[in-house]
Amino acid sequence: MKDSFKQYFIELLGYEEASAFFLAIEEKKVKRTIRVNTLKSTKKLMKKYLSEKGYEVTDSPFSRDSLDIKGTGEKWSLKLPYHAGFTYPQDSSSGFVVDLLDPKPGEKVIDMTAAPGGKSTHIAQRMQNKGVLFANDMDTRRLKALHSNLERLGIWNTVVLRMNAHKLTLIYPEYFDRVLLDPSCSGEGLFNTYEARTEFWSLKAIKAYSQDQFSLLCSAFRLLKPGGRLVYSTCTLNAIEDDGVIEKLLKKFPQAEIIKEIPKQIPQQIQSLKGIRFWPHKSNTKGFFCIAIGKKESLGLSRKLDCLRTLKSASKKGRMIEKELFKLYGLNDFPWEWVERDSFLFAVSSEMIHTEFPMKHSLSFPIYKDGRLTHAAALWAGLHTKKCIHVDDLLKFFQNSKIGKKGYLKYELIKHSNFPLGIAKNEEGKLIPLQIKMF
Ligand SMILES: C[S@@+](CC[C@H](N)C(=O)[O-])C[C@H]1O[C@@H](n2cnc3c(N)ncnc32)[C@H](O)[C@@H]1O
Numbered sequence: 001m002k003d004s005f006k007q008y009f010i011e012l013l014g015y016e017e018a019s020a021f022f023l024a025i026e027e028k029k030v031k032r033t034i035r036v037n038t039l040k041s042t043k044k045l046m047k048k049y050l051s052e053k054g055y056e057v058t059d060s061p062f063s064r065d066s067l068d069i070k071g072t073g074e075k076w077s078l079k080l081p082y083h084a085g086f087t088y089p090q091d092s093s094s095g096f097v098v099d100l101l102d103p104k105p106g107e108k109v110i111d112m113t114a115a116p117g118g119k120s121t122h123i124a125q126r127m128q129n130k131g132v133l134f135a136n137d138m139d140t141r142r143l144k145a146l147h148s149n150l151e152r153l154g155i156w157n158t159v160v161l162r163m164n165a166h167k168l169t170l171i172y173p174e175y176f177d178r179v180l181l182d183p184s185c186s187g188e189g190l191f192n193t194y195e196a197r198t199e200f201w202s203l204k205a206i207k208a209y210s211q212d213q214f215s216l217l218c219s220a221f222r223l224l225k226p227g228g229r230l231v232y233s234t235c236t237l238n239a240i241e242d243d244g245v246i247e248k249l250l251k252k253f254p255q256a257e258i259i260k261e262i263p264k265q266i267p268q269q270i271q272s273l274k275g276i277r278f279w280p281h282k283s284n285t286k287g288f289f290c291i292a293i294g295k296k297e298s299l300g301l302s303r304k305l306d307c308l309r310t311l312k313s314a315s316k317k318g319r320m321i322e323k324e325l326f327k328l329y330g331l332n333d334f335p336w337e338w339v340e341r342d343s344f345l346f347a348v349s350s351e352m353i354h355t356e357f358p359m360k361h362s363l364s365f366p367i368y369k370d371g372r373l374t375h376a377a378a379l380w381a382g383l384h385t386k387k388c389i390h391v392d393d394l395l396k397f398f399q400n401s402k403i404g405k406k407g408y409l410k411y412e413l414i415k416h417s418n419f420p421l422g423i424a425k426n427e428e429g430k431l432i433p434l435q436i437k438m439f
Contacts, residue, residue, distance in 0.1 A: 001025065005201040012239060013270065024281035025191045025198070031284050032069045033060055034078075034087045035095050037153050039125050040383060041086040043067060053077035062265050062283065063095025065122070076394055084419040085152040085379050090118050093189070093278035093288035094235075097182065098122040099263045100276070100292050101231040105130035106351065107177040112165040112220055115142030117149040119182055119233075124155040129335070131351050134176075135364075136161040136168065147364065151376035156336050156365035157349035159357055166215070169222040171308065171358060173301035179230040181220040183213050189235035189287025192280040203240075210241045214248050221253055226298045229259060233290035242289040243274040255299060259292035308356035311348060311363075314340035321345060321368050328409055329385045336365075344369045347377075372411045375422050375434065381413055382420020388413040389424070389431065397421055403431040 001022060010018040036043045043059070047067060050057045054073035060066035069078075081087045098119055103109045105128040114120040115137035124133050135150070135158050137143055143162055150158055161168075165181075186206050190196040217232055224230045234241055250256050258274070266276050267283035275291030318338025325331040336347035345368040367377040382388055389412045391403050397414065407426035414421045414433065424431035 002198045002201050004203065005198045008203065008238065012273075017270065020281040021279060024279075024284075028192050028194060029284060030091070030193055030280070030286055031060075033063075033066050033090060033092045033095070033285075034069060035063070035065050035090045035122060036067060037086055037088060037121070037125055038065060039129060039154050040084070041081070046081065046086060049081070050077065060092040060095070062092040062267060062278070062285065064099050064263075064265075065125070066090070066092040066095045068092070080394075080416065080419045083152075083421065084382075085154055086419070088118065088121060088149070088153065090122075091286045091288070093283065093285040094118055095122065096263070096265070096276070096278070096288070097180070097231060097233045097290045098126060099265070100290055101178050101180055101229065102263075103127050103131075103133075103178045107131045108134075108175060108351075108355075109178040109180070110134040110136065110168070110172070110176045110223060111180045111182070112136055112168065112216065112223070113181065113183050114146060114160075115139055116145035119180060120146065120158065121149050121153045121155060123178075123180065124150070124158055125153070127157055129155060129157045130349055131157055132349065132355050133158040134161060134168075134172075135159070136163055136165055138162055138164050147362070150364040151366070151374075152379065154365070154376070154380045156347040156363075157352065158364040159352065159355075160362045160364060161358060162360070163358070166219045167305075169219045169301070170304040173222055173303060174225050174298055176223050177225055177228045179220045179224045179228065180233070181216055181230070182233045183216050185209050185213065185234040185236040185241050186238070187235055188237045189278070189280075189289070191287070193286060206236075206238055206240050209236075210245055213241055213245045217245055217249050218252065221249060221256060221293070221295065222299060222301055224293075224295050226255075226295045228295055230293040230295070231290055232293065233288065235286065235288055237277060237279070237287045237289060239273060242277070242291075246274055246291055246293070249293070253299070255295055255297045257294050257296055259294045262292065307359055309359055310356055311339045311353055313353055314338045314345060317345060325373075325381070329381060329387045329413060331381055331385050333384065338367075339363065344374075373413075373423055378413055378423035379420045382415050382422075385413065388415040388420070390415050391421070392416070394421075397433050400433050403433065405431055407431045 056070040114135035278288040
């Protein structure tokens, strides 16, 4: 372990506490945790299923939607719910961030640095696919992962933006009920996982990160409505990127205040520091920091950029597709508005229809193209109809090879036990899976 890293944390925590922290880094005993996507399943059902498959499953003490898992289970038993969008592998310290943000259905929420979407998908599930979530990031590769996660988890209240987050303040000053800022950081909280090492740690890098974080936090505060809630989180533990950045914000903006009432399930704290920290040696999780900030008064900001557009509803086309989907699969509840874009029909929340978006944006949930459901929509549809073909040979399905089952429709919905797997094309009675990219 790097000496300068050790020295910094001994000064911050004292010798005994720091030694326990260093031991946790060396032992690498992080709990295995998944978050249940409550848009598609429930914690109770997932707990029952995974226990029956051989795992030891308990409610995570730190996040409302998370389950801690131990042991090993039957083949495919963790992959299936992941593939169907019922679960998301996520440490409960990250899950806690959305407990603290506490987004509600119908609100306007922004995740300023969202990719690959661990927290955005969690926010959307808490919003019950209602209201509008803006998921922004500027990294194209990571945005692809974000899109894939939004589709798999069945999320249609989200617009995806690829912008430098600072620019958003010109368009949406004091607009959002909730703002999440989870920026890039030095990642000390990951040092107790297998992939991360302390060798690359340096005070110089930490100071550079903290400058970016502070300027992003100022932008986050500008995006927040008076009376709204801003959560700042990092997967690092030093006081420069965490407490230091918050102290600078409070000094710059007298309108900012720390929100003290927080969810009950926090781990044991080290009192000398601000915010909530998950210390690996105290919580057996990855290390994490988060804090909630409120806004007492407006900053009096106004919009500086006006080239925005609203979505055009394609309700007429949507009704035709609805009729067809009823005829084919017996689907009869479509809890969204339809929008047409690049020959795809997308689902969006009704609040999104009345919202102005930057000219360049993308939607999260494609439903229909070229006379058939998309993979994302097939995962959703399989939950709401009995008209599915059940397959046993999962390997064949995931290898995209012919399934030994007879099809009747041109495109059949495929399921294994209670898990929708996607859609397959019927070629002379033989079913061939389409668009399976998960394995
Ligand atoms: C810690 S990761 C976010 C993880 C994400 N919140 C999740 O839970 O899956 C930080 C992200 O911030 C993005 N980022 C950093 N600076 C940014 C900026 N100025 N504008 C937009 N995104 C930025 C990076 O591309 C990176 O994807």
